[in-house]
Amino acid sequence: MESLPRRQQEVLQATVRHYVDTVEPVGSHTLVRRFGFAASPATVRSAMGALEQRGLLTQPHTSAGRIPSQQGYRHYVDKLLPQPGATARQLESELLGVSLQWAAFDDLMLHLARRLADLTGLLSLISRPQGPRPSLLEIRLVPNADRLMVFLVQGATLTTSLNLRLPAVSPEDLAILERWTNDQLRRQPEGRIAWKQLPRELQRCGEPLRQALDSHGRAPHDLDGLVAVGLGGLLSQPEFSRTASLLPLVQLVENHPEALLQPCRKQPQESIWIGSEHPHGALGECAVVQAVYCAADGARGQVALVGPMRMAYATARAAVQSVANILQRLLS
Numbered sequence: 001m002e003s004l005p006r007r008q009q010e011v012l013q014a015t016v017r018h019y020v021d022t023v024e025p026v027g028s029h030t031l032v033r034r035f036g037f038a039a040s041p042a043t044v045r046s047a048m049g050a051l052e053q054r055g056l057l058t059q060p061h062t063s064a065g066r067i068p069s070q071q072g073y074r075h076y077v078d079k080l081l082p083q084p085g086a087t088a089r090q091l092e093s094e095l096l097g098v099s100l101q102w103a104a105f106d107d108l109m110l111h112l113a114r115r116l117a118d119l120t121g122l123l124s125l126i127s128r129p130q131g132p133r134p135s136l137l138e139i140r141l142v143p144n145a146d147r148l149m150v151f152l153v154q155g156a157t158l159t160t161s162l163n164l165r166l167p168a169v170s171p172e173d174l175a176i177l178e179r180w181t182n183d184q185l186r187r188q189p190e191g192r193i194a195w196k197q198l199p200r201e202l203q204r205c206g207e208p209l210r211q212a213l214d215s216h217g218r219a220p221h222d223l224d225g226l227v228a229v230g231l232g233g234l235l236s237q238p239e240f241s242r243t244a245s246l247l248p249l250v251q252l253v254e255n256h257p258e259a260l261l262q263p264c265r266k267q268p269q270e271s272i273w274i275g276s277e278h279p280h281g282a283l284g285e286c287a288v289v290q291a292v293y294c295a296a297d298g299a300r301g302q303v304a305l306v307g308p309m310r311m312a313y314a315t316a317r318a319a320v321q322s323v324a325n326i327l328q329r330l331l332s
Contacts, residue, residue: 004079005047008047012056012057013080015031015072025064027045055069055072073274073275087319090119091115095112108327109225113125113228116305116323121233124303126302129293129297129299139152139153141177239309240308251282252280260283262290293325
């Protein structure tokens with residue numbers, strides 16, 4: 001993106017800061033008074049006119065001052081972003097003492113998402129690390145009356161279970177089936193089981209297990225999970241005061257919050273979407289600031305803040321990066 005002359009840089013920075021703080025269009029006299037420019041209002045007004053011609057500022061009404069455009073926010077984020085403020089530093093200081101003392105990783109995700117939302121007043125989202133569907137390493141079969149609990153071991157920390165109704169079979173047959181299945185998993189690549197080689201005497205109990213594993217394998221890969229906190233704070237922003245404009249956003253957050261995030265495999269370590277840059281139309285008036293974190297096995301999760309285009313980008317970027325860094329440290 002083309003660099004701006006120094007005066008225009010200063011005026012764009014000041015206009016963004018004023019609009020973030022006040023949600024009011026601003027004129028040259030106000031900028032000079034508030035930010036102490038060593039220039040006359042006429043000089044600042046000329047710079048504002050040049051920025052408007054470049055499409056970086058816009059005038060919501062003929063007699064009003066100017067506000068940043070989507071393109072203006074983009075230039076500000078890419079070229080002029082200041083150091084993060086006290087909110088981001090406070091969050092980073094808090095996170096230095098965080099450890100995996102939580103009963104479950106989901107508890108930690110929820111705690112961090114709440115802190116992000118409380119400190120920024122924005123909608124915060126954190127997704128669990130997601131990678132390729134893990135291979136099946138081992139099966140454990142545990143009979144329970146007329147049911148069979150099937151524990152699927154897919155890694156040192158990942159076990160899922162199935163609960164099957166099973167025809168009457170002896171514990172000895174189940175033990176043999178478990179040994180045969182695990183022998184297959186050790187021999188076959190990528191957790192495959194050669195069911196055609198299943199001994200005839202194990203067909204009665206093996207067939208229900210095969211059907212259950214096939215169905216489980218076709219199920220959507222939904223091991224990642226996602227927490228979203230702070231919708232109320234987002235909707236209290238002045239930009240979302242019109243009820244009609246809220247409905248698509250609320251429906252998206254409540255029904256498909258994952259659509260707010262770019263898939264991890266396509267996303268760099270950090271990204272910022274502004275306005276219509278986001279592929280979902282419900283976020284056309286919003287900005288999304290995201291950061292990626294990685295677990296020890298290479299799985300990737302995301303931390304994000306969603307707010308109006310008029311947001312404190314430096315604070316938001318530093319905040320999501322701080323949370324991503326702590327999650328990556330704890331999971332490495």
